[in-house]
Amino acid sequence: MPTPIAHALGGVTAxxxxxxxxxxxxxxxxxxxxxxxxERRRTIAALAFLAMLPDxxxxxGMHRSVTHSVGAVLIAGAVGWASGxxxxxxxxxxxxxxxxxxxxxxxLGTDPGPPHGIMAWWPWTHEFYLSDQPLxxxxxxxxxxxDCWRNNILALGRELVVLVPVTLxxxxxxxxxxxxxxxx
Numbered sequence: 656m657p658t659p660i661a662h663a664l665g666g667v668t669a670x671x672x673x674x675x676x677x678x679x680x681x682x683x684x685x686x687x688x689x690x691x692x693x694e695r696r697r698t699i700a701a702l703a704f705l706a707m708l709p710d711x712x713x714x715x716g717m718h719r720s721v722t723h724s725v726g727a728v729l730i731a732g733a734v735g736w737a738s739g740x741x742x743x744x745x746x747x748x749x750x751x752x753x754x755x756x757x758x759x760x761x762x763l764g765t766d767p768g769p770p771h772g773i774m775a776w777w778p779w780t781h782e783f784y785l786s787d788q789p790l791x792x793x794x795x796x797x798x799x800x801x802d803c804w805r806n807n808i809l810a811l812g813r814e815l816v817v818l819v820p821v822t823l824x825x826x827x828x829x830x831x832x833x834x835x836x837x838x839x
Contacts, residue, residue, distance in 0.1 A: 656719075656764040657791045658807070659707050661814035664822045665756035666706020667699055671825035673749045678829075695830060705731065705753040709761075719761065719770075724777035728755045762786050765793040790817065 657665075708731075712722040721727060728751050735750025736743050761773050763786050772785030792810035795803035 656766060656794055657760045657814055658794055658811055659710065660811060661760060661791065661818055662706045662710070662757050663703035664814075664818040665760050666702045666704075666753035668818070668822045668825045669706070669752035669756040670698070670702035670749045671822075671829035673745065673752050674829040675825070677745055677748075699826075702749065702753040705750055706756050708754065709757045719766070719773045719783070721774060721777045723758050723761055723773035724775055725755075725758070726778045728758060760791065763790040765789045765791060767793050 709722040709727065710718070712718050712720065731754040732747045732751030736747035739746030758773060758775060762775060762784060766772055766785055770783040772783035774781060775784045776782070792806070792813055794810055795806045797803045
């Protein structure tokens, strides 16, 4: 399963994709207005936090179960909709997308322990799912072993190579492109 850094990058990317989609659907919407720098940072931090949130289930010993599912994504979106003021639908979509990025990245990960995978389709089924073609390496949790650290550094490196270019591109199009489009 990916590291928290990979999940944070995935959440930011997903939130940016929602922003880009909204700007494409409704070019004159409030999304095209440049965000105040501090608001932009808070939004990015919130998206990263939301994408890491499903792993809080580690604290209660229920890792990769209901919090790693479409049902949890729908609940997160509903909470986003309820907490939003202006642009409730956009807030709900961004919250759900950031949360869903965690489910997607874990599905694309390597899982050594049974049950393998995530309970992706809860509440409809309690089966666990895992991609046949994993993109991300296993994260070792036996930190006292020297090979564990080497493995985790390699896994993080792979995640950064895959996700940083995608996240930077999404940030560029979400926050820079609308401003340039508006000036013309």
